Amino acid sequence: MEQLPNIQQLENFIIYGKVRNFTTAAKKANITQSAFSFQMKKLEELLGVKLIVRSNRGSDLTETGEKFLHRIQKIMGDLSDCVYEMKQIKEKIVPLNVGALMSLGDVLMNQHLAYFQKHNTDLTINVYNLEAHELFHQLEEGSLDIISTFYMSQFDSAKYGKTFFCNEKMVFYAPHLHLQQKKLDIKTIADYSLVQYAPHYLMNSIIKNYFMVNKATPIIKAWLSTPYAIMNYCQQNETGAVLSERLLNAVGIDTGYYSMVPSFNLKCYLMYKKNNPRYKIMKIFIDYVQNLYANKQ
CATH class of the missing domain: 1.10.10.10 (Winged helix-like DNA-binding domain superfamily/Winged helix DNA-binding domain)
Incomplete structure (x- = not known):
């Protein structure tokens, strides 16, 4: 031969x-x-x-x-x-590796997984809470099957698939302000000191760009790495932060934050390699998350 x-x-x-x-x-x-x-x-x-x-x-x-x-x-x-x-x-249990954007918090993904795995006992899912550059790197290397993040233009659309699942409403969280209005314009927000994500984080550049486009310059009080540390800092000090309303609600916070004017919304996607051999399994999870948010929009 x-x-x-x-x-x-x-x-x-x-x-x-x-x-x-x-x-x-x-x-x-x-x-x-x-x-x-x-x-x-x-x-x-x-x-x-x-x-x-x-x-x-x-x-x-x-x-x-x-x-x-x-x-x-x-x-x-x-x-x-x-x-x-x-x-x-041979192996009934199929592992699926999912990455969640650190600055949005892993509690949201954990809530989804608890329900999903209860109704899909043949699947196991590992969740990794990482910052954007590491999410992208591990997706490219094949260490992650799916990542939950904001869409980034550097992704090759021919190589990657993306499924939109929700609009992320960003709000101004400042529990010590005790203001009567429900909405704050960006000029007013910029008058208060701000807790921001660390400079190398994706959310730092996104929030910075939002203020820049709207011609406002906030005073940065501190730079922290996780939304949970930022929440805690705001709860202990007279300062504010731009955070996801969805994340605040997920940890039981439904007061102490204000809608932003102009509105600040970010599109969230599940992203994955199109040629991943786990695609049939991935599709079950992708459809679940997409349908879950479709009912909430």
């Missing part, structure tokens, strides 16, 4: 096809560049065709290499699906 390429050679060829650079591809494959180059040459020898053209200026796929990449990506995707489905015959 004619010798066939091994799985590692094919997987590493796909890695090269994505980055078109031996040094970068070798790092992603976690092997030395010389070992990676040897694998690609061995693959070409087995196939009897030139897949990669090399020169002093770099390297790239040949026309044959492009065709092979297209075919082998589909074949490897089908193989992953097949292996995953076979494992499920």
Whole structure:
């Protein structure tokens, strides 16, 4: 029987096809560049065709290499699906890894999971509460199956799927102000000191941009990492913070906050890789969350 390429050679060829650079591809494959180059040459020898053209200026796929990449990506995707489905015959419990945006709080996702798992006993779900850059990184690397976040423009729409599930209403939480009005305009809010998320957090830039667009400059009293720490700080001091109304309600807070003028709403999505072999399982969870919020809008 004619010798066939091994799985590692094919997987590493796909890695090269994505980055078109031996040094970068070798790092992603976690092997030395010389070992990676040897694998690609061995693959070409087995196939009897030139897949990669090399020169002093770099390297790239040949026309044959492009065709092979297209075919082998589909074949490897089908193989992953097949292996995953076979494992499920042996393992009844299917793990699903879900990431929630730290600045929105994990209590919301935990509430959903408790109900969901009660009615889907064949599924187990691991929840990871992370900041945006780490959520995106782990989704890209495959450590997370689904992330709950705001839509980011850097996502490749051809590679990622996104399902809208709710509008996040942001409010001004300031329990020590004791104001009579239910709504505060942004100029009034900017007169009070503000507790903000840490500078490198996604929510920091979103809130900062909201004030900037509306030509207001708040006085920042402190920078904290979690919405729970921010809530606690506001409860202990005469200051305010921009937080999710949904999160405040989830932890039992229904007073002490004010609607913002102009309104501050953010669209929330569940995002996932389209070629994830767990997609059938993921779809059950995605549909559940989407339907849950459809009834609340």
